[in-house]
Amino acid sequence: MGIRECCDVVVIGAGHAGCEAALAAARLGMKTVIFTVSVDSIALMPCNPNIGGSSKGHLVREVDALGGEMGKNIDHSFLQSKMLNRSKGPAVHSLRAQADKQQYTRRMRRTLEKTPNLSIKQAEVAKILVEDGKVKGIETFSKAQYLCQAVILCTGTYLKSRCLYGDVIQPTGPNGLQAANHLSDSLRELGIELVRFKTGTPARVNGDTVDYGKMEEQKGDDKIVPFSFTTDRNSIQREQVSCWLTYTNEKTHEIIRENLDRSPLFSGVIEGTGPRYCPSIEDKVVKFADKDRHQLFVEPEGEYTNEMYLGGMSSSLPEDVQYEMIHTVPGLEHAEIVRNAYAIEYDCINPMQLQLSLEFKSISGLFSAGQSNGSSGYEEAAAQGIIAGINAARKIQGKEPVILDRSQAYIGVLIDDLVTKENHEPxxxxxxxxxxxxxxRQDNADLRLTEIGYEVGLIGEERYRRLLEKKEAIAQEIERLQETNVGGSEEIQSFLDRKGSTRIKSGISLAELLKRPELDYESIGAIDPNRPNLPEEVQEQVNINLKYEGYIARQMQQVSQFKKLEKKKIPADLDYQQVGSLRKEAVQKLTAYRPASIGQASRISGVSPADLSVLLIYLEQRKRKEQ
Structure with missing residues (x-):
């Protein structure tokens, strides 16, 4: 028997989920130990060198609004920043930043090291200790035991992982790191269902051997917008590092097609299911045979390295084929490969075994977050991590879990989808x-979630006070614009002419003018002499809330209907076999998923509207009998 130590929370894995989980638990006063197979791999970015992107930027903003760390960390370790989808509406604007991988890892590790109540331990966790359906602690491969009240699985892609390209199969985690080879057996012994998933990463090349003259330069935004609502915008304006865009061609595709039989993805060697929305290059060539080229982004891995990441060219083809196909790409004809592309297979849990709090239904005190739940991406992992960390702490404190629903946050959509819908791929x-x-939207994450972070205990008084001031400033300015009318003076008509806007025949409020497509809050300042000097973030909210007022009101009505179904709770011990007229498939699905509400039940594949009607009637009859 090895050593025995006691703590409140154990976090297994120090990736993006593990870091947020451990920080949340420790900041809420829990004595927390985070385990990693390598201290040097804390917050490692083994694949793409960026944070954010379409929808993922929303998640990072929400993590920050709740009091998490990812947004702050990337704000101080980025190489380039860009707001995506600016040509579209504000709902899909998403921030994306290229990261300096080493700096990102170093800064997150330092944050963990400096956090009170948090200890880092390099060791492989081999066993979860459970008694009478309740977590008691963990045991490492060296037989050391850490007794605790809550355990959070954040194992990422390390469980029984193996890396593959061509005939080469290595029993390692990403970047050649040690795999976690023993914990899967312990989880199975506890009755936890595991599935096998697969992901992959492209080759890295020496940037000094790339001909950028044959590529399209991709620059960052002139004005950098931070991820964190606490980051001073002026403090992060910097000279940015460029990314580059090139394309595969028919020659590239020909080489790939000729060697498909040597790809473990097509030969049957790879057992796991890969991500639909981030396929390997050989997968793209086969599935999109009509495409004569595919985008390839050449992105820097860091400020002090020549390594460049070939985004869009993930592969498990043999080394010689990788060399051949890469050298057909414009600008990469003489590129030296620093690291080969590879696929990685790993064990993860079937997330239908989790409650919305991310606690296992069958084991009290055991939580799971990140890629161990069958999700992909750093941002999805961080979002689950902070929720698991909060709820592990609240479990110990005897408090109700924090559950964000689909109308409150992308985090709510993410977790609800994971635990409610059948996911056969990352x-x-x-x-x-x-x-x-x-x-x-990504721009209002603080207005939606920071109050929750404050109530939980992750947001301090000063930040909460600033939030209340911001809300008040937005409300006051909207009211002022609604009450400020302008007439048809020559000055006003001339202004409208210059903006290509229809002249007015009678008085109109500034709020109504702002709703015109060709006008916005900034432009109407020319006819608004009494405008107050407001922060840019307040101006943005005023503009969006007035310009999309009708659409927002309509969506609020939809949310009201959604909330009604979410409030109709289903008893956890309900025997669906006793609900007459429920179809057999519905009984099976409802019994397996154990939805917490009618709303959640409505999102389960195989449960029809008719089944929901039957269930609602049954619950109402049961309620009357109990009364």
């Missing part, structure tokens, strides 16, 4: 998954 967040995305 889950990726997308704006199209959010029904209420006009309300869940």
């Amino acid at each position: 889950y990726r967040m997308m704006t199209s998954r959010a029904e209420y995305r006009l309300l869940l």
